[in-house]
Amino acid sequence: MxxxxxxxxxxxxxxxxxxxxxxxxxxxxxxxPAQAAECVGGMCGGVTASPHTALPVKYTTQWSTSPAVSGTLRAGQSAGGWWSGVDVDGFYVPQYCHASVSGWGSSSAGAGWHKIATNQQVTVNIQCA
The missing domain is CATH 1.20.5 (Single alpha-helices involved in coiled-coils or other helix-helix interfaces)
Structure with a gap:
């Protein structure tokens, strides 16, 4: 051969x-494994803790059925957002608290995790009774 x-x-x-x-x-x-949502073009989900929030705002960049906390924001701090390269997927409201939310489809949120879309920028103000 x-x-x-x-x-x-x-x-x-x-x-x-x-x-x-x-x-x-x-x-x-x-x-x-399933991947978390990612930025699309320059659009990334973002969250800001309102300057008036009573508690820090916990957020996740790994949305799932039971999200893990990726970080915590004090009043006035932000995470993620357009062109940041960081896609925030959700925020957490503690038990016995509620949050007013701007830049989102709803103006209030009860206790638990709340999803943020890739194109949303929200400001969260947590208040507790």
Whole structure:
């Protein structure tokens, strides 16, 4: 068998071996984990703690069924926002509290986590009874 034919056979066998390994890894490792929302173009979700908020505002950049706190904002501080490269996905209102929210579809929010869309910039003012 000529050298060029042997080289082609070796290359084909190597390609098949690599493809088989990739396929096996996909089966063993399973699907990739869900990714958090990301900025779209320059649009990134953002949150600002109102200068009048009674409590700091907790936020997440990893939205899920039970979001983890990514950071906490004191009155007047902000996170994320357009062209920042950081997409804030939600904010948290503590139990027994409510929040007035501007820049959002609703003007108030009860206790719990609240989703922020990638194109939204909200200001949150938490008040507790």
């Amino acid at each position: 000529p050298a060029t034919t042997r080289s082609r056979h070796r290359l084909r066998a190597t390609s098949l071996s690599v493809s088989a390994l990739i396929g096996l890894a996909a089966v063993v490792l399973g699907p990739a």
